[in-house]
Amino acid sequence: MDIFGISDLHLPGGEDKPMDVFGTEWSGHAERVATAWKDLVAPDDLVLVPGDLSWAMKLPAVQGDLDFLGTLPGTIVLVKGNHDLWWKSISQLRQLLPANVFALQNDFYQLPGQLAVCGTRGWKSPGAADFTPDDEKIYRRELERLRLSLQTAQDRGCRPYIVMLHYPPTAEGQTESELTELMEAAGAQYCIYGHLHGPAQRQALTGTHRGIAYHLVACDAIGFKPLYVTSLPG
Numbered sequence: 001m002d003i004f005g006i007s008d009l010h011l012p013g014g015e016d017k018p019m020d021v022f023g024t025e026w027s028g029h030a031e032r033v034a035t036a037w038k039d040l041v042a043p044d045d046l047v048l049v050p051g052d053l054s055w056a057m058k059l060p061a062v063q064g065d066l067d068f069l070g071t072l073p074g075t076i077v078l079v080k081g082n083h084d085l086w087w088k089s090i091s092q093l094r095q096l097l098p099a100n101v102f103a104l105q106n107d108f109y110q111l112p113g114q115l116a117v118c119g120t121r122g123w124k125s126p127g128a129a130d131f132t133p134d135d136e137k138i139y140r141r142e143l144e145r146l147r148l149s150l151q152t153a154q155d156r157g158c159r160p161y162i163v164m165l166h167y168p169p170t171a172e173g174q175t176e177s178e179l180t181e182l183m184e185a186a187g188a189q190y191c192i193y194g195h196l197h198g199p200a201q202r203q204a205l206t207g208t209h210r211g212i213a214y215h216l217v218a219c220d221a222i223g224f225k226p227l228y229v230t231s232l233p234g
Contacts, residue, residue: 001112002045004074004226005217007166007194009033009049011065013056013086023198029224030068036225037072045074046111047226050194050217051081051121051166062086063096070098078103079119081166081194104164106145108153111161112232116153118186119164120145122179122193127171142167143178150186160186162229165193169214172203176210184210190229194218 010017011030041047049069056062069076078101080087087093090105102109109117123139124131150160160183169179169191183191192215196204204216217227 001232002042003048003162003229003231004041004045005048005050005164005192005215005229006033006037006219006222006226007050007192008052008081008197008218008220009054010052010083011054011068013054013065014061015055015057017055023220025220025224029219032224033219034068034072036223037074040226040228041072041074043073046117047072047074047076048117048162048164048192048217048229049076050079050119050164050192052083052194053078053081054084054086056086059086059088059092059096066096066098066101069101072100074100076101077109077117077164079164079166080105080121082121104149106148106152108149108156108158108160110153110156110158114158115161115232116156116158117162117164118146118149118153118160118188120149122146122165122167122169124167125169125171125174125177125179127174127177131171143182146179146182150182150188154186160188162190162192163188165191167195168193168205168216170205172200175205180209180212183212188212190215192217192229196221
């Protein structure tokens with residue numbers, strides 16, 4: 001099993017949202033992602049999509065974008081992004097998911113060998129220049145959601161292996177945070193995240209730090225094709 005990551009697909013969600021307003025590199029991006037995905041991903045592979053799947057505002061409007069995922073090979077695991085305003089009730093969402101898609105919220109996705117994919121949306125990190133008291137409240141809530149995801153996996157006898165976040169796990173230029181400490185304590189080996197676009201990608205946390213390999217997988221940062229992360233035996 002090969003494991004890939006790609007986020008910030010920003011599918012239309014029934015809206016007229018041409019992404020090339022953000023740069024010519026976004027022209028026809030959904031079709032390019034699909035072509036690359038089908039070339040790279042086998043049916044028994046795993047693709048992690050940490051947030052900003054769709055511009056849809058309401059849950060029914062995201063159905064077309066979920067169906068699009070259903071046409072792609074591999075098992076797909078989602079976490080929520082800041083633009084995924086359609087993601088309200090996890091139970092209602094799971095009723096709409098294609099057979100090859102799993103939405104992760106306060107729980108985990110089990111891999112072979114009692115390994116687990118854990119995660120949450122995350123939020124702007126303390127240390128950011130524009131961090132506010134309101135951000136602090138949301139950040140604390142997201143910390144608890146990650147703690148719950150990690151603990152739920154461990155309570156089921158699984159070892160957290162990969163953590164999915166939408167937001168970067170640290171503020172710009174930093175390599176440590178309470179989020180990274182949680183991941184390190186749980187024994188995670190990989191963290192993938194998105195959210196960053198344009199010049200902000202130059203300050204992304206990448207490489208291995210204290211035993212965790214960090215990957216930015218926003219689709220415009222990785223050439224609009226799933227990024228290979230690791231492989232599992234079998």
